[in-house]
Amino acid sequence: MIHFGTTTRAGRAVLAGVAVLAAVFAAGDAFANDVSFKDHVMPVLEENCLECHLPGQDGYEKSGLNMGSYEGLMKGTKFGRIIEPGNATLSNLVRLIEGLASPEVRMPHNLPMIDKSKRNIIRRWINQGAKNN
Numbered sequence: 001m002i003h004f005g006t007t008t009r010a011g012r013a014v015l016a017g018v019a020v021l022a023a024v025f026a027a028g029d030a031f032a033n034d035v036s037f038k039d040h041v042m043p044v045l046e047e048n049c050l051e052c053h054l055p056g057q058d059g060y061e062k063s064g065l066n067m068g069s070y071e072g073l074m075k076g077t078k079f080g081r082i083i084e085p086g087n088a089t090l091s092n093l094v095r096l097i098e099g100l101a102s103p104e105v106r107m108p109h110n111l112p113m114i115d116k117s118k119r120n121i122i123r124r125w126i127n128q129g130a131k132n133n
């Protein structure tokens with residue numbers, strides 16, 4: 001148990017360590033190589049998107065987007081790709097989850113926005129090339 005109000009030497013050392021870690025996390029890309037489709041991205045999609053984006057569900061039937069697999073995600077909708085590997089900002093998927101496109105198609109549809117940390121996982125994965133890793 002760490003007491004943050006501590007004045008002992010050990011306590012100060014721990015606090016300094018926490019500060020360094022916080023700075024590293026703020027820098028973000030220090031952990032950039034760690035984003036994995038299977039371990040990090042897919043769980044976010046499972047939790048927030050798949051209830052509507054599998055065959056038979058509303059989102060899939062309307063848009064053609066099947067997010068149940070890497071291949072389906074990369075294929076995109078019936079209108080085309082939603083991921084531009086290496087460029088999250090140009091990727092339609094990111095625009096939709098950030099609410100930058102028209103409000104009717106903000107995703108998840110008619111539900112609260114997903115957490116920023118989870119949006120950032122997707123952003124970083126796309127910026128790293130959207131690999132099947």
Ligand code: HEC
Pocket residue numbers: 045048049050051052053058059060062063065077079082092093096097104105107108109110111114
């Ligand atoms: C509650 C159901 C639901 C959830 C959850 C949901 N979607 Fe959708 N999605 C839809 C529907 C319905 C459409 C079709 C919208 C339309 O064309 O009017 C759609 C369409 C889309 C499209 C295509 C939009 C276009 O412009 O053609 C993308 C991309 C998309 N969803 C991504 C996502 C992502 C990413 C998530 C998870 C973060 C998600 N959706 C979660 C229902 C959902």
